[in-house]
Amino acid sequence: MGRTVVRAARPQEQAETDALVGAAFSAEPPRRRTPDGPGTAEPIARVAVDEDTGRVLATAVARPTGQWWGGRRVPAAALAGVAVDLTARGRGVGRALVADTFAAAREAGASLVALIPSTHAFYRGAGCGVAGRRSVYAIGTHDLRALPRDRSLTHREATAQDAPRVAELVAAHGARTNGVLDHDERTGSAVPYVAERDGAVVGWCALGRRPVRPGHGGNYAVVVHDLVGADPAAELGLWRDLAADEPSAREVHALVRPGGLLEQHLPRQTEVVEDATWMLGLLDVPAALAARGYPHGLTGRVVLDVTGHGVLTLDVTDGRGTVTPGGTPSVRVGPADLASLYAGHLDPLTARHAGLLHGDDHAVGLLRTLLAGPPAVLDRPF
Ligand SMILES: CC(C)(COP(=O)(O)OP(=O)(O)OC[C@H]1O[C@@H](n2cnc3c(N)ncnc32)[C@H](O)[C@@H]1OP(=O)(O)O)[C@@H](O)C(=O)NCCC(=O)NCCS
Structure with missing residues (x-):
């Protein structure tokens, strides 16, 4: 293996970088990345390449965003898809790639980097510390009926025109709490909806589905990728309306913010189905x-x-x-x-x-x- 150089990824390398990410994380063949929505900042894609053969050995992507801390939005980058080829691991390739990607993100204006690590030690070495947890709970669909209904809400699928208003809702939510990232229009396979009251958009959610857990019944579980309301009635009303999927869905899998509105209104303890730490780095x-x-x-x-x-x-x-x-x-x-x-x-x-x-x-x-x-x-x- 020759000398490794780290540089910007080229469009024609997409298949190679997808294959690396698939090999590192998935039991399935990799899917193509969803295309960027309008207005989404250009991601910073970096690769490490074997100089002799030109083979791509590692890939990383940092997406420019903002993150809310203490009521203010701090320019940030979200790091994803860090993958080093199995044959190139343990030689400092990952470290060089991440350092280079952080430098590129800093140059693009980011002061922070947020990421969900698969290994703490590797990112701690890159200057990042654990910043919090992301706990996804299985909520009984029936339990959502205990939440107050907002009968003034109507729902429809979101369009590109809703993006500025949804970004406004997300920013207002961010100003009240910590760690919230900018609204991102890309929802992958999840379907984005908005809730309206008197013709004004007062809520947004992105919903997907996943197979039921063994022994839990129903045809599918609803996955809430994102949900924001302009006011408590709209937010709780959006959660309440997910009960409409019963009985096909007996469970709703969603991130429950500690001390948040949903936690306060749920009638019983729920079960964690996914739990992860997330990490933060101060790039500047x-x-x-x-x-x-x-x-x-x-x-x-x-x-x-x-x-x-x-x-x-x-x-x-x-x-x-x-x-x-x-x-x-x-x-x-x-x-x-x-x-x-x-x-x-x-x-x-x-x-x-x-x-x-x-x-x-x-x-x-x-x-x-x-x-x-x-x-x-x-x-x-x-
Ligand atoms: C994690 C990964 C990116 C590391 O890449 P790498 O090129 O092997 O790492 P490096 O050789 O640059 O190691 C840098 C430092 O991190 C440490 N490190 C690397 N992988 C580690 C692991 N799995 N657990 C603990 N420490 C690890 C190394 O020991 C080294 O520290 P040291 O110099 O003090 O010994 C790579 O193993 C990989 O692609 N894994 C699968 C996908 C993944 O987990 N991606 C990251 C999560 S988003």
């Missing part, structure tokens, strides 16, 4: 710290010594932060752990107890307050 540490929102009514300064990134002073006032280089450090932390702290997933006191962070009580307490928020859920598919 000062920009990421400056772009997010912080709690209002709080003024404070933390001087961070971030391993490999130097010393940064973060001043927060009125919900905004400014970052300047230098200062006398009050906290010392590595980039992967800083990403977990940024996400509110790793508590600064716990981090200090574990030896992942060094700092005095004042700085640690302030950091805890600055980065506290609702559990961060990566709740847009990508």
Whole structure:
């Protein structure tokens, strides 16, 4: 095997990169990727190639998006489809490819990268930390009947014209919570619907189906890929209307946001059918710290010594932060752990107890307050 070069993927390499992704993740032959919808930012596709033979050894795609933190949208990238050929693993190809893809995403303006890892250690080495969980529950379709119905809602399939309004709904949802990605019109095999009230779009969902789990009955399970409402009545009404699939569907598989509306209204405990962690990386540490929102009514300064990134002073006032280089450090932390702290997933006191962070009580307490928020859920598919 010759020297490996990492570069932008070429359109004629699509079949090779699809085959790599299929070989890495699927028991099935790979499907073609769904085409990008209108207005979707161009993905950053990178490959590692054997210089002698021209063979594609590895592939990665970063899709530009935005992610909501503390009420503000931070420019981000969603990383997907990282796959290294079996014969090329364990030689640093994956590491070089991911570093190159992160650099390209940063150059394109992203301050953060979000991903669902199959292996934590590999991404931790690339500067990413665990940011939260994504728990998909099997909800009894019948149980959804306990939710309040919004009889003013009507449903229809979404069209491309709905995209700006749906993006607005997603942004309003993002401003209230952490980890939400921009609306993406591509829904793969899922069917997108909008809900209207008095002629105005007040909700959106993307629904798919999957085979029933053994012993659970019905003809199929409904899979909720995305669901957002403009107000609590619209959101709960959308969930409630999924009960219409009963009895063909006895279960609805959906991400249940901890502390969210659905969790509050479900009549009983549900069963987790999929659970994964997701990870966050700060591609540009000062920009990421400056772009997010912080709690209002709080003024404070933390001087961070971030391993490999130097010393940064973060001043927060009125919900905004400014970052300047230098200062006398009050906290010392590595980039992967800083990403977990940024996400509110790793508590600064716990981090200090574990030896992942060094700092005095004042700085640690302030950091805890600055980065506290609702559990961060990566709740847009990508
Ligand atoms: C995970 C994957 C991308 C790693 O690629 P690779 O080229 O073999 O990795 P590298 O040789 O660059 O390894 C970089 C570092 O990550 C570590 N690493 C790699 N794979 C690992 C694994 N499965 N578990 C734990 N650590 C791993 C390596 O030990 C190395 O660290 P070290 O230098 O401290 O030893 C590759 O094995 C792969 O394609 N797997 C299947 C698909 C997948 O899991 N993709 C990523 C998830 S989205």
